[in-house]
Amino acid sequence: MERQYETVIGLEVHVELATKTKIFCGCSTAFGGAPNTHTCPVCTGMPGTLPVLNKQVVEHAIAVGLALNCEIAQCCKFDRKNYFYPDNPQNYQISQLYLPLCRNGHVEIETQEGKKIVGIHEIHMEEDAGKLIHDEWEDCSLVDYNRSGVPLIEIVSEPDMRNANEVIAYLEKLRMTIQYLGASDCKLNEGSMRADVNLSVREVGTTTLGTRTEMKNLNSFKAIAHAIEGERERQIALIESGQKVIQETRRWDDVKEYSYAMRSKEDAQDYRYFPDPDLMPVYVSDTWLEQIRNRQPEFREEKMKRYKKEYDIPDYDIGIITDSKHLSDLFEETVAICGQPKKVSNWLMGETLRLLKEKNMDPEEICFEPAYLAKLIELVDSKAINSSVAKDVFEVLFDKNVDPEEYINQKGLRAVRDEEALKKAVEEVLAANPKSVEDYRNGKEKAIGFLVGQTMKAMKGKADPGMVNQLLRELL
Amino acid sequence: MDILSYSAVELAAAIQSGTVTAVEAMEAVLSQIDRVEKDVHAYVTIDKTAAMKAATVTHEKIKTGELTGPLAGVPMALKDNLCTSGLRTTCASKMLENFIPTFSAQAVLALEKAGAVLIGKTNMDEFAMGSTTETSVYGETRNPHNTAHVPGGSSGGSAAAVAAQECFFALGSDTGGSIRQPASFCGVVGLKPTYGTVSRYGLIAYGSSLDQIGPLTKNVTDCATVLELIASYDAKDSTSIQRKDTTFTSALIEDVKGLKIGMPRDYFGEGLDKEVKESVLAAAKVLEKKGAILEEFDLSLVDYAIPAYYTIAAAEASSNLERFDGIKYGYRTAEFEGLHNMYKKTRSEGFGPEVKRRIMLGSFVLSSGYYDAYYLKALKVKAMIKKAFDAAFARYDVILSPVAPSTAPRLGESLSDPLKMYLGDIYTISVNLAGICGISVPCGRDTKGLPIGMQLIADSFQEKKLLRAAYTYEHAQKGAE
Numbered sequence: 009m010e011r012q013y014e015t016v017i018g019l020e021v022h023v024e025l026a027t028k029t030k031i032f033c034g035c036s037t038a039f040g041g042a043p044n045t046h047t048c049p050v051c052t053g054m055p056g057t058l059p060v061l062n063k064q065v066v067e068h069a070i071a072v073g074l075a076l077n078c079e080i081a082q083c084c085k086f087d088r089k090n091y092f093y094p095d096n097p098q099n100y101q102i103s104q105l106y107l108p109l110c111r112n113g114h115v116e117i118e119t120q121e122g123k124k125i126v127g128i129h130e131i132h133m134e135e136d137a138g139k140l141i142h143d144e145w146e147d148c149s150l151v152d153y154n155r156s157g158v159p160l161i162e163i164v165s166e167p168d169m170r171n172a173n174e175v176i177a178y179l180e181k182l183r184m185t186i187q188y189l190g191a192s193d194c195k196l197n198e199g200s201m202r203a204d205v206n207l208s209v210r211e212v213g214t215t216t217l218g219t220r221t222e223m224k225n226l227n228s229f230k231a232i233a234h235a236i237e238g239e240r241e242r243q244i245a246l247i248e249s250g251q252k253v254i255q256e257t258r259r260w261d262d263v264k265e266y267s268y269a270m271r272s273k274e275d276a277q278d279y280r281y282f283p284d285p286d287l288m289p290v291y292v293s294d295t296w297l298e299q300i301r302n303r304q305p306e307f308r309e310e311k312m313k314r315y316k317k318e319y320d321i322p323d324y325d326i327g328i329i330t331d332s333k334h335l336s337d338l339f340e341e342t343v344a345i346c347g348q349p350k351k352v353s354n355w356l357m358g359e360t361l362r363l364l365k366e367k368n369m370d371p372e373e374i375c376f377e378p379a380y381l382a383k384l385i386e387l388v389d390s391k392a393i394n395s396s397v398a399k400d401v402f403e404v405l406f407d408k409n410v411d412p413e414e415y416i417n418q419k420g421l422r423a424v425r426d427e428e429a430l431k432k433a434v435e436e437v438l439a440a441n442p443k444s445v446e447d448y449r450n451g452k453e454k455a456i457g458f459l460v461g462q463t464m465k466a467m468k469g470k471a472d473p474g475m476v477n478q479l480l481r482e483l484l
Numbered sequence: 485m486d487i488l489s490y491s492a493v494e495l496a497a498a499i500q501s502g503t504v505t506a507v508e509a510m511e512a513v514l515s516q517i518d519r520v521e522k523d524v525h526a527y528v529t530i531d532k533t534a535a536m537k538a539a540t541v542t543h544e545k546i547k548t549g550e551l552t553g554p555l556a557g558v559p560m561a562l563k564d565n566l567c568t569s570g571l572r573t574t575c576a577s578k579m580l581e582n583f584i585p586t587f588s589a590q591a592v593l594a595l596e597k598a599g600a601v602l603i604g605k606t607n608m609d610e611f612a613m614g615s616t617t618e619t620s621v622y623g624e625t626r627n628p629h630n631t632a633h634v635p636g637g638s639s640g641g642s643a644a645a646v647a648a649q650e651c652f653f654a655l656g657s658d659t660g661g662s663i664r665q666p667a668s669f670c671g672v673v674g675l676k677p678t679y680g681t682v683s684r685y686g687l688i689a690y691g692s693s694l695d696q697i698g699p700l701t702k703n704v705t706d707c708a709t710v711l712e713l714i715a716s717y718d719a720k721d722s723t724s725i726q727r728k729d730t731t732f733t734s735a736l737i738e739d740v741k742g743l744k745i746g747m748p749r750d751y752f753g754e755g756l757d758k759e760v761k762e763s764v765l766a767a768a769k770v771l772e773k774k775g776a777i778l779e780e781f782d783l784s785l786v787d788y789a790i791p792a793y794y795t796i797a798a799a800e801a802s803s804n805l806e807r808f809d810g811i812k813y814g815y816r817t818a819e820f821e822g823l824h825n826m827y828k829k830t831r832s833e834g835f836g837p838e839v840k841r842r843i844m845l846g847s848f849v850l851s852s853g854y855y856d857a858y859y860l861k862a863l864k865v866k867a868m869i870k871k872a873f874d875a876a877f878a879r880y881d882v883i884l885s886p887v888a889p890s891t892a893p894r895l896g897e898s899l900s901d902p903l904k905m906y907l908g909d910i911y912t913i914s915v916n917l918a919g920i921c922g923i924s925v926p927c928g929r930d931t932k933g934l935p936i937g938m939q940l941i942a943d944s945f946q947e948k949k950l951l952r953a954a955y956t957y958e959h960a961q962k963g964a965e
Binding site: 285 | 567568571575580583585586587589683685686687688689691692693719720721722723738799800802805807808809811812813823827847850851852855859
């Protein structure tokens with residue numbers, strides 16, 4: 009009989025925290041500066057410099073820990089992880105090994121197979137490294153320390169996941185929770201969220217763990233799913249052919265869709281961890297913890313329940329809107345202004361999602377203000393513009409965040425409600441299209457649609473189609 | 485009166501009164517350097533032009549009344565592990581032979597703000613690792629009292645510069661006795677403050693949890709004055725402490741009546757040179773005459789201090805010195821193939837043997853599988869030593885002992901036997917492990933004419949007790965002379 013295998017997966021997820029300044033100095037964390045412009049003696053490892061912990065980093069990390077149901081340590085410490093590499097200016101990374109900030113948490117995930125709890129082993133704080141740029145043309149390597157010292161948290165799960173769906177559900181859950189907290193934007197493709205997958209396989213029914221490998225360089229959910237499938241197959245093939253899985257770190261190549269070994273356990277480095285003597289232990293008082301706890305936002309589950317109670321919109325809409333913190337904020341703020349949840353939801357579910365898809369954007373990148381969307385809804389309600397003009401205006405609003413009222417005034421898009429002008433236009437259309445007039449009079453109801461269209465065209469789209477229709481019927 | 489014979493505080497007073505100018509003081513020091521530096525070799529770098537220019541600028545500020553502080557216009561020397569903006573800072577190592585910092589150490593800024601004028605950077609053991617100032621890649625410093633002998637270390641250049649009148653005061657750093665021991669060997673006053681009193685920002689780290697910057701001066705008054713200026717909370721150093729009691733000059737009182745002085749039997753036993761012992765005991769008697777109460781006691785754990793110290797200091801050093809890799813600054817080997825070869829050759833060529841020995845020792849004690857047995861155990865010993873001192877300070881205000889088991893050894897004698905050199909730190913390193921404060925005060929000479937130092941130790945934040953006892957002793961001696 010063929011043997012059945014079970015995949016056992018644990019994740020190490022690095023999340024870049026959304027602080028203005030770095031973890032141990034006052035340099036900016038802004039993305040995309042010219043190389044080595046967001047640096048100082050501290051984050052370039054100059055002799056004589058010392059690190060000073062950014063309090064905001066600890067607050068973000070505690071907030072994430074609380075959201076993931078962790079125990080927050082009353083006292084935690086920073087340790088040095090020693091290894092030589094040019095992206096690391098001190099040749100040690102300041103991290104936490106012996107006494108991390110958060111431990112023993114869990115999250116609930118949901119897949120098609122149902123709900124499941126995934127344990128969080130620990131969350132610790134650390135600093136990011138710089139970036140090496142290999143110049144093949146000049147045959148040299150350059151280093152940019154702008155990222156050096158950017159704060160990270162590493163969220164280490166228990167080996168509780170069994171397939172790619174669970175892994176993705178877990179990552180989605182982390183992403184959403186952390187975005188709701190405003191602790192990070194969690195973009196896999198930009199590296200503000202990075203996942204390393206620890207995977208082993210074992211025969212179904214066994215309780216001991218098989219030898220695991222660690223997979224790095226997974227930049228998308230698709231890559232993660234492929235890497236998990238690929239690594240499962242590779243390990244099973246090894247076992248089936250009587251070979252052993254070697255504990256090693258492997259790098260996933262997303263283009264070629266296969267992984268290769270980076271280093272095995274035998275040549276794994278000894279990081280010589282020890283407590284960093286330049287930093288004091290971090291004591292988390294009950295008061296501080298309580299302050300952070302009280303600031304925790306409403307998370308998605310609670311929000312969904314509240315929406316159901318407060319707003320008359322479909323469950324499907326609620327699901328989509330609350331999937332993104334930014335989208336739900338936009339929804340709530342717009343509703344607060346205009347008081348029309350259904351209409352706001354329609355704009356978000358319809359045009360907004362269409363444009364996001366078309367422009368390949370995340371909801372987090374939406375730039376228009378709730379007040380402007382509320383104004384657009386009001387303009388349509390008051391028939392100042394018709395719905396097709398409104399869609400055009402929305403697209404401009406979406407792109408450039410302009411005041412819709414100013415925009416329609418400026419562009420002369422306000423609906424023409426002057427009956428005389430409309431009547432004149434209708435008469436001209438009727439005169440110019442005798443065939444259609446005759447068709448209509450012969451009972452072809454469809455012909456009126458054409459005549460409405462022609463009138464709208466003559467009015468450059470600014471007429472109220474209802475009024476046009478009514479006038480046409482009167483004059484015919 | 486000869487300018488050079490002034491103490492720092494006396495000189496500043498003379499400058500304020502207008503009898504001497506800052507420029508004249510600098511000229512006097514520079515000509516003294518011309519006379520004696522070839523024999524003493526206290527400095528690694530002297531920029532005479534910059535020193536004269538700085539003296540002139542300071543002179544103008546004193547004239548306009550902008551600078552009135554107790555050290556305004558006084559020429560000073562700095563140990564070459566203190567970063568000085570725009571001035572080469574080498575740690576006496578080939579590794580940093582071309583390193584020019586972009587910022588100055590916090591303690592240096594405080595002194596410059598007060599109007600002290602920098603002469604140059606003093607020699608030291610490479611990266612402060614050594615007890616003789618012989619491990620410097622720029623050649624050894626010699627003891628001004630007898631140039632066949634070492635000045636002690638690692639702040640040997642600073643101590644020798646003060647003793648040879650090549651400066652009016654100097655800063656050093658003390659990780660295991662590196663201020664107090666050379667002060668003792670050179671016959672000057674040296675103080676290691678309580679850990680956290682002086683910002684370490686800009687001090688190129690050796691053993692971060694033990695390093696403190698402190699003054700080396702001609703007398704106790706200068707010592708208190710310099711300490712008062714450099715002791716201050718600094719947000720850039722997370723180990724810096726907010727202290728309110730830093731008016732150290734207020735402790736310059738001739739009064740030790742009722743001061744309880746403990747003398748650890750363990751510090752006067754085997755291995756202590758007879759002449760040193762007699763001098764220190766005689767000094768204790770002087771304090772007793774002045775009203776102090778002497779009592780012998782057992783400090784305990786003395787034998788564990790040296791292994792604990794070398795484990796902790798070497799472990800921290802092995803990590804602190806990783807940044808010297810040839811990538812960003814400092815020495816890089818001329819020829820190499822690939823990154824790892826570059827690291828290996830740069831560090832093999834850039835560091836001297838004592839530094840390499842401690843990096844290897846430190847890397848070993850931190851290795852996985854050995855961490856608990858060595859580093860963690862050493863931290864436990866450190867905590868126990870602190871407890872032993874706590875118990876002692878429950879009974880005594882001050883502990884009195886020798887600084888070193890002997891006077892300055894001859895050049896070349898120590899390096900051949902590093903273990904013996906390490907044992908020479910036996911009376912000083914416990915103070916660093918406990919994070920408390922200690923001062924070295926001259927208390928006589930041996931038959932060869934080499935200075936002997938007495939060490940006074942007080943609990944954390946009790947520098948004033950040290951200064952009061954030291955001041956009282958110093959003045960009693962002056963009276964006796």
